[in-house]
Amino acid sequence: MNALFETISDSAVETTPCGADYDTVRSVITMISEDYREQPGLETIAERLGMSPTGLQKTFTRWAGLSPKAFLQAITLDHAKELLGKERLPVLDTSYELGLSGPGRLHDLFVTHEAMSPGEWKSGGESLVIRYGFHASPFGRSLLMITDRGLAGVAFADPGEERTAFEDMTARWPNATYIEDEPATAAYARRIFDPEEWSSDRPLKVVLIGTDFQVQVWESLLKIPFGKAKSYSEIASEIGRPNASRAVGAAIGRNPVSFVVPCHRALGKSGALTGYHWGVTRKRAMLGWEAGKA
DNA sequence: CGCCATTAGTGGG
DNA sequence: CCCACTAATGGCG
Numbered sequence: 001m002n003a004l005f006e007t008i009s010d011s012a013v014e015t016t017p018c019g020a021d022y023d024t025v026r027s028v029i030t031m032i033s034e035d036y037r038e039q040p041g042l043e044t045i046a047e048r049l050g051m052s053p054t055g056l057q058k059t060f061t062r063w064a065g066l067s068p069k070a071f072l073q074a075i076t077l078d079h080a081k082e083l084l085g086k087e088r089l090p091v092l093d094t095s096y097e098l099g100l101s102g103p104g105r106l107h108d109l110f111v112t113h114e115a116m117s118p119g120e121w122k123s124g125g126e127s128l129v130i131r132y133g134f135h136a137s138p139f140g141r142s143l144l145m146i147t148d149r150g151l152a153g154v155a156f157a158d159p160g161e162e163r164t165a166f167e168d169m170t171a172r173w174p175n176a177t178y179i180e181d182e183p184a185t186a187a188y189a190r191r192i193f194d195p196e197e198w199s200s201d202r203p204l205k206v207v208l209i210g211t212d213f214q215v216q217v218w219e220s221l222l223k224i225p226f227g228k229a230k231s232y233s234e235i236a237s238e239i240g241r242p243n244a245s246r247a248v249g250a251a252i253g254r255n256p257v258s259f260v261v262p263c264h265r266a267l268g269k270s271g272a273l274t275g276y277h278w279g280v281t282r283k284r285a286m287l288g289w290e291a292g293k294a
Numbered sequence: 295c296g297c298c299a300t301t302a303g304t305g306g307g
Numbered sequence: 308c309c310c311a312c313t314a315a316t317g318g319c320g
Contacts, residue, residue, distance in 0.1 A: 211306080211307075213305095213306060213307085214306090214307090231312090231313095232311080232312055232313085233312070233313070236305095236312085241305075241306095243303090243304060243305070243313095244304075244305050244306075244312090245304085245305090245312045245313065246303095246304060246305065246306085246310065246311090246312040246313075247304080247305040247306045247307085247310085247312085248305090248306090248311090248312080249310070249311045249312055250305090250306065250307075250309085250310045250311070250312090251306075251307090251311095252311060253310075253311045254307090254311095263311085266311075268311085268312070268313080269312080269313065269314095270313090273311090274311050274312080275310095275311030276311065277311070280311090283311095
């Protein structure tokens with residue numbers, strides 16, 4: 001497929017992922033997945049970005065935990081189908097599965113949640129006080145929004161688009177009071193984006209603000225383990241509306257707590273990445289990033 | 295067969 | 308009316 005990616009052997013790098021790397025990575029992902037006509041190789045991409053191939057390789061690997069080549073494999077249709085995979089129960093070896101349930105969920109961002117129904121945030125969030133701040137994340141700049149009941153919003157922005165992301169979020173609860181409070185949101189940012197900080201002892205408090213249907217869908221997303229995925233129709237069945245897969249898609253698209261409520265783990269039944277509110281490129285990045293940590 | 299593109303049916307907001 | 312869906316269908320290697 002992309003022969004040039006094989007020319008440079010891996011160099012395992014053990015550094016924590018740095019937010020700035022995402023800009024580089026985003027360009028790479030875009031080039032290899034969207035410029036499919038030319039199929040640029042690592043050397044070409046590095047040149048376009050003004051980097052050396054080895055430098056690019058290092059940056060990419062530091063970010064993803066995966067070489068570009070391996071990353072590419074992790075976001076193919078075949079691999080996506082495997083993520084959807086039918087819980088093939090190894091009938092003979094239950095102990096294996098039990099042993100796996102620990103390490104298998106090692107990398108979950110544990111979340112406790114409560115719902116805030118439209119009745120509660122009536123008239124667009126009249127009495128809702130939301131503090132917000134922008135922070136670096138492995139997926140570009142993120143906008144975090146918190147209430148006294150917990151994390152209410154996570155959005156993403158490409159460079160220069162912060163304003164758009166902010167307006168997107170405030171439009172959801174137009175009458176809420178918004179207070180910039182970066183120090184307050186910074187603690188959340190660290191917790192959310194660094195897997196080292198994930199622990200079941202200290203779950204992250206999230207408040208889901210939406211309709212009953214939406215909240216049901218989002219809760220269902222929270223049950224998908226790290227590094228796995230489900231189809232929209234599976235989720236529809238799970239909440240007892242087997243024919244509502246399209247409505248499920250719409251509800252997932254309205255998920256205000258991106259990444260934390262893992263909307264990137266919802267795929268089309270065929271394994272296709274269909275869509276993502278903050279850009280399919282970012283969805284690819286999240287799935288590939290998870291593949292590198294899983 | 296497999297891989298598109300098109301169509302019709304779909305349910306929530 | 309809009310939509311981050313999907314199963315069915317028909318065309319084309």
